[in-house]
Amino acid sequence: MSTNGHKWNPKGYEEHAHYVYKLGEPLIALLSPTESEKIMDLGCGHGELTLRLMEFECSVTGIDSSPEMVSAANENGVNAVVMKAQELAFNNEFDGIISNAAIHWMTDIDKVLEGCFRSLKPGGRFVGEFGGEGNVGRIVNATARYFENHPELGEFSVPWYFPSVEDFAEDLEHAGFYIEYMELIDRPTPLPTGIKGWLLTFFHGLMSGFTEEQKDSFINEISEILKPELYNKDNGWYADYVRLRFKALK
Numbered sequence: 001m002s003t004n005g006h007k008w009n010p011k012g013y014e015e016h017a018h019y020v021y022k023l024g025e026p027l028i029a030l031l032s033p034t035e036s037e038k039i040m041d042l043g044c045g046h047g048e049l050t051l052r053l054m055e056f057e058c059s060v061t062g063i064d065s066s067p068e069m070v071s072a073a074n075e076n077g078v079n080a081v082v083m084k085a086q087e088l089a090f091n092n093e094f095d096g097i098i099s100n101a102a103i104h105w106m107t108d109i110d111k112v113l114e115g116c117f118r119s120l121k122p123g124g125r126f127v128g129e130f131g132g133e134g135n136v137g138r139i140v141n142a143t144a145r146y147f148e149n150h151p152e153l154g155e156f157s158v159p160w161y162f163p164s165v166e167d168f169a170e171d172l173e174h175a176g177f178y179i180e181y182m183e184l185i186d187r188p189t190p191l192p193t194g195i196k197g198w199l200l201t202f203f204h205g206l207m208s209g210f211t212e213e214q215k216d217s218f219i220n221e222i223s224e225i226l227k228p229e230l231y232n233k234d235n236g237w238y239a240d241y242v243r244l245r246f247k248a249l250k
């Protein structure tokens, strides 16, 4: 996945966020890959969704900016290469691109979409799902409040791209795409290892300048703030995900 200085840990992702791949499976139906097609998995991580695609006997190339994730994908038997999403080096090569839970890390979105458009053959399909407007809003708000109360940590600005349907549609069209489908989906998602596991996995980059003590204090305080909103006794913790799902054509 393309990230802003975030260092990925494939084992941690497997433990705390394995559900992300499972939730991406409806995208395969949206792409509807056929045998011998050439498909790119943009932000493939350690390649779980890529493996599902390979069951359709298409030729799949996983792309990820994290060398750790690409090594893990290669070990899983996936053809994956280290490449930044904003520097895709392909021309008219792919029948389809699929991207799950990765685009919100890609802040240079114009370059990313321009590269996707260029990489596809005419008529090629681009399907994806990522954090849309309001995604993890409660977690983001709690984090902003925490930073306000701890000025020694500096200023907090949201480092992810969580666009509205209108803004993302404009970005896709600007790159040349025709939009076939787009929807914002409210999807509260259970967290198998609770909010702490989630913060350790996804806020690793955000906490990279913190001391161990600051990390503990941040995680404990955010968990306390969020408990009344994102925890319930019967089902445990969940994240207030809002997904933007789309299909666009070149």
Ligand code: BEZ
Residues within 6 Å of the ligand: 101, 104, 131, 135, 136, 160, 202, 203, 241
């Ligand atoms: C997400 O997958 O929705 C997400 C990932 C990292 C930070 C915030 C949200």
